[in-house]
Amino acid sequence: MKTSDRRTARRGAMEQAESGQAAPAMLWRYYAVAIMLVACFIVLVWRVIDLQVINHEFLRSQGDMRTVRVEPIQATRGKILDRNGEPLAVSAPVVTLWANPQEAQENDEGWRKLADLLGMQSDEMVKRLRRHKGKEFIYVQRQLSPETGRLAMDLKLQGLYAKREFKRYYPAGEVAAHIVGITDIDEKGQEGVELAFDQYLRGVNGSKKVLKDRRGYVIKDLSLLQDAQSGADLQLSIDLRLQYMAYRELKAAVEAHNAKSGSLVILDVRTGEVLAMVNQPSFNPNNRDSMNPSGLRNRAVTDLFEPGSTVKPLSIAAALKTGSFTTETRINTSPGFLRLNGQTIRDARDYGTLDLVSIITKSSNVGTSKVALKIGGEAVFETFYQAGFGQSSGIEFPGEAVGVLPNFTKWQPIRLATLSYGYGLSVTALQLAQSYMAIAADGVRRPVSLIRGGQQGVSPQQVMSPGISRHIREMLETVVLKGGTGTRAHVAEYRVAGKTGTTHKVGEHGYADDAYNAVFAGLAPVEKPRLAMAIVMNEPQGSEYYGGEVSAPVFARVVANALRLLNVAPDRAIPMVAGASGSDSKRNGG
Known part of the structure; x- marks a missing residue:
């Protein structure tokens, strides 16, 4: 055999031996891969069963996280x-x-x-x-x-x-x-x-x-x-009809007299409910872009002022409560002024001797001061406080001011005298209206409420007896008749009563000579009062700036319209009697 043939035979034998050894290795790899695939398949099947059957809430929660909110x-x-x-x-x-x-x-x-x-x-x-x-x-x-x-x-x-x-x-x-x-x-x-x-x-x-x-x-x-x-x-207790009417009249008066601001409050004498409360300037709550911070304040509740002669009826009521005075008690006001502690209190003119009714009619500062000095500071303080001054009105309105009523133990004679006719204390328009509501309600002061039905569970207070209350109402009625300081508040169809007030405002150097608050407070009808009202005009400009000139006409228009809207029947109209024109309010703070 040739050498080449022998080499070929040996190579074939070697290849046959190698192939015999490789076959088991390849088979092992095949089985390993197959087992791995089967294992993966089993794991996947188990996972599917786990998610879809055993723990199916997991998938649902994951889906909900993406779709359910x-x-x-x-x-x-x-x-x-x-x-x-x-x-x-x-x-x-x-x-x-x-x-x-x-x-x-x-x-x-x-x-x-x-x-x-x-x-x-x-x-x-x-x-x-x-x-x-x-x-x-x-x-x-x-x-x-x-x-x-x-x-x-x-x-x-x-x-x-x-x-x-x-x-x-x-x-x-x-x-x-x-x-x-x-x-x-x-x-x-x-x-x-x-x-x-x-x-x-x-x-x-x-x-x-x-x-x-x-x-x-x-x-x-x-x-x-x-x-x-x-x-x-x-x-609310608000009657929107009265609210619109009062707002219209107040706005027209503020514009006519070029006043800086004004407030008007109408109270229901029977319940203490606020039927209308308006201020100038105001704001439109539907247009926030045009809001002016100065117009956001409810001045009738937050702004304080000295009430002036509008508190004289309370000073006279305090005198009547002592029992030492009657409506016929006469006070000598001559010579028309009074010197106390180096200061002078003046009337418009020398009225001579006046009874208590005439002191209110003529708005005599001297007469009111002499009455207050005789009864003392405690009697005046108690009546003022019981009428609502120096305390909350009960309205529970945000930002309500309680005012300032000084303690009577610190009053000197001049302090007592000036306080008796409205200087040295501060009130809000709402408090002033509440005090007149007490006069109208036979001496009962009720808490003021903005909610229909009035304040529940709050007992009213008796400020003065019904008899004294009626006397004060009769006195106040003379103010709006000829000879009084508030004739422009007279209403033909109804008997009305009220009091004017004109106070100097405090400036940088004390009381200013050319800045006033013109005030009027009143009630109607006199016999069976239904409404009590207070009007405050802040710094009216021009020749008319007294309470009897600026605020009294507003009272007349508003109270007449309000009583008609409330279907209050006209009572016996009192004709204007002959007498003075009411110009005594000028120079007299009335």
Whole structure:
């Protein structure tokens, strides 16, 4: 055999031996791979069974995390109504647009269209999205009308969302603004009744489960978790008819006399309810952009002033309560002035000897001072305090001022004298009206209330006897007749009573010679009083600035219209008698 053949035979034998050894190794690899595949398949099948059968809640919860959300249900704030059910504050549905800048596409032309729709600058919208790119939430615009919100969402912008809210609307506008107050953009009370009764009006929000798509739009309501509890409605004592009428008359008077401000309060003598409370300047609660901070204050409750001669009836009532004085008691006021502690108290002229009725009719400072000096400071203080001065009226209104009533133990004779005719103490228009309500209600002072039905569970106080109250009303009626200081308050159809007051305002260097408060407080009708009222005009300008000239005519117009609106029958009209013209109010603080 040749050498080459032998080599070929050996090579074949070697290859045959090697192939015999490789076959078992290849078979082992095959089985290993097969086992691994089977094991993986078993693991997968087990996992599927685990997720779909044993622990199927896991997948459902994960799916819900991506599609099911809990949405709040905003509670509707309660309505505020007047005593006759007329709305003073209601909540209207609105739409608020918000965006997720991380989802928004800045180059989308739709954002510019949205800006045009909302009256915004196109570039500013894009800049806002770019500036807040790292955030997931920004407001686009709040409290849009439902129609505008629908048009915005029709643009189908990536990252734009809408939610339903409520916006407070005030049908009476500036007429009732100081009483009703306002809420902030989230409907939380900020002023007035909205603030005082915020918890009562607010209600409790609810929640629900909803199904959303990948863009966050609600596809379906799934279940109610907690129903929203709407806020309770609140019915005020205000009569919107009287409120409109009083506001119109006060605004016209403030403009006619170029006064800085004015306030007017009407109280129901029978219940202590506030039937009207108006101020100038006012504000429109439906237009926040035009609000002036000086117009937000409810001056009838917060602003203090010296009441002047309007408190003289209380000083005379204090004298009658002592039993040492009667309506016929005569006081010598000559020579028309009184010197005390180096200071002079003056009347308009020398009235000579006056009885207590004439002291009120003529508004004699000297006569009132001599009466107060005889009865002492304690008697005057107690009557003033019982009438409501120096304490809360009971109205529970935010920011109410209690005024200043000095302690009688510190009064010198001049202090007692000036306080008896309205200097040295401070009150609000509401407190002054409340004191006249006590005179009208046979001496009973009731707490003032803005809620229909009056204050419950609060006992009224007897300030003076019914007999003294009737005497004071008869005295006050002479003020509006010929010879009195308030003839312009006379009403032909009704017997009315009241008192004028004109006080110098305090300036940088004491009492100013050219700045006054013109005041009138009164009640009607005299025989069976229904209304008590106080009017304050702050710094009227021009030739007329006395209470009898500025505020008394407002009282006449308002009280006549109010009694007609309340269907109070006209009583016996008292004709004007011959006598002085009432110009004594000038120079006399009346």
